[in-house]
Amino acid sequence: MSSAAAVPVTPGLTPGLVPIMSVATGLAVAGNYYAQPLLPAIAREMGLSAAGAGAIVTTAQLGYALGLLLIVPLGDLLERRRLIVVMTLLAAAGLLVTALSPSMAGVFVGTALAGLFSVVAQVLVPLAATLAAPAQRGKVVGTVMSGLLLGILLARTVAGALATLGGWRTVYWVGAAAMALAALVLARRLPRYQHSVGLSYPRLLLSVLGLFREEPSLRLRAFLGAAAFAAFSVLWTSMAFLLAGPAYGFSEVTIGLFGLAGAAGALAASAVGHLADRGHGDRATTLGWWLLLLSWGSLYFAPLSLAALILGVLALDLAVQGVHVSNQGAIYRIRPEARNRLTAAYMTCYFIGGAAGSLVSAAAYGAAGWSGVCLCGGIVSLAGLAAWLGGSRLHKAVSGA
Structure with a gap:
């Protein structure tokens, strides 16, 4: 086993970083729930049955499960900021693919990509715990996790509102743009951190x-x-x-x-x-x-x-x-x-x-x-x-x- 490598980290959390991480976590996980209120509209446009449209949600869940197993552990091996930014951009790309797709095959590919890389939320949470001072760790984790649960709960509300304004694809356009913006902010504000287990x-x-x-x-x-x-x-x-x-x-x-x-x-x-x-x-x-x-x-x-x-x-x-x-x-x-x-x-x-x-x-x-x-x-x-x-x-x- 090789020796563990460590890149010095900015002490503690800089002002405003916890809310940024909380919002990014919520945006990431929300991508898996946008489709739920949109299924009837997608089914009508694509000529699908209710069961066929429901497979979109299943695809997102399977992608997320695969990401938990195969990608999240990389946070103990790779430099965290770079990993988080790349995953956020790839999740945005998945949402963009869905927005642009003329067929259900593209929708499924985009949904799978977004689900797979939306597990960036589960890399942000342990990073927040690592950066936090021990006396504040519980509060920090609670705040970031509140962002995650808010993303789950509010995704349906936001998706329904956006769809009434511009159709179901509007939801994915806005979601992709929000994730790309989150990647930019995280690249600028997150400290570099790596502690490889070797x-x-x-x-x-x-x-x-x-x-x-x-x-x-x-x-x-x-x-x-x-x-x-x-x-x-x-x-x-x-x-x-x-x-x-x-x-x-x-x-x-x-x-x-x-x-x-x-x-x-x-x-x-x-x-x-x-x-x-x-x-x-x-x-x-x-x-x-x-x-x-x-x-x-x-x-x-x-x-x-x-x-x-x-x-x-x-x-x-x-x-x-x-x-x-x-x-x-x-x-x-x-x-x-x-x-x-x-x-x-x-x-x-x-x-x-x-x-x-x-x-x-x-x-x-x-x-x-x-x-x-x-x-x-x-x-x-x-x-x-x-x-x-x-x-x-x-x-x-x-x-x-």
């Missing part, structure tokens, strides 16, 4: 599996992340059916605005970072799981009360973001030199949980309506709470804490 690329990828085997804390936090994002997907996958159905009869534009309610919860969750910075990360995790479980009690009454729905959405998004931030704070303390590989391992499980939650939610709504969705969400949340309470006690017993 592994070949194949051994680097294998070491991700080794981290799972060697670190019980990573295994626990990965399961918790998967369960939390599954609960998130259970809600957001089926909520549009409820809002468009007899209970409310809202239009697509109005439904998209509910992302704003979730965004408020995501922004409030940055306070979780303060708890972690003061040594209360485990307490934040416990509070998050209890809040997540209780949120389904409010959501159960959503068909009868809009206030109950909004309260439940706020609570659930706050809880999911809180658990996620405390999870990342915990895994980043395991091996600082392996933060990108830890992120790849954790986020792959997080992504699998989200995909499973979407599948379960759609099946539950079809079989038992909104009450079935709430039951599934409650079960997933209860399983996460039980795993956390049991796992944390076992860890304390083994470590003698």
Whole structure:
């Protein structure tokens, strides 16, 4: 193994860099969600069935999963600023290909490219944790992760609004331009940073599996992340059916605005970072799981009360973001030199949980309506709470804490 190389980094984070990284993270992940409200329009133009148009979303998800496994670990090998800028430009290129495509083949290629390189968000988060002072790390990670969740929640709202102004391709033109601008700003503002682990690329990828085997804390936090994002997907996958159905009869534009309610919860969750910075990360995790479980009690009454729905959405998004931030704070303390590989391992499980939650939610709504969705969400949340309470006690017993 070769010796590790290190390029000196600008001490700490320069003023304004955290918001820049947060916005760039949100823009990157938003590219995977633009298509969801645009599928009917794309299907009409391309002459596709609903199932054929839905394959666009699946393509984005597969691209993102592949990026998590194959690209994110490179952050522990290559110089970070250059890697981030190149990935951001390639994600912009993917969006541009989609905007220019005259056929579905081009749309799928552009979607796959954008999904593959949008994992730049998962390189920015560990870099923010690395650059932050230890006493501020939780707050910084919370802020950047709020940007990521805001990107997921607001992408649908923004895409719907832009499409009404200039058609579905306008969304991808604007998205590509925004990503290109983000690459320019990041190239100018990010400090150079490299800390290579000295592994070949194949051994680097294998070491991700080794981290799972060697670190019980990573295994626990990965399961918790998967369960939390599954609960998130259970809600957001089926909520549009409820809002468009007899209970409310809202239009697509109005439904998209509910992302704003979730965004408020995501922004409030940055306070979780303060708890972690003061040594209360485990307490934040416990509070998050209890809040997540209780949120389904409010959501159960959503068909009868809009206030109950909004309260439940706020609570659930706050809880999911809180658990996620405390999870990342915990895994980043395991091996600082392996933060990108830890992120790849954790986020792959997080992504699998989200995909499973979407599948379960759609099946539950079809079989038992909104009450079935709430039951599934409650079960997933209860399983996460039980795993956390049991796992944390076992860890304390083994470590003698």
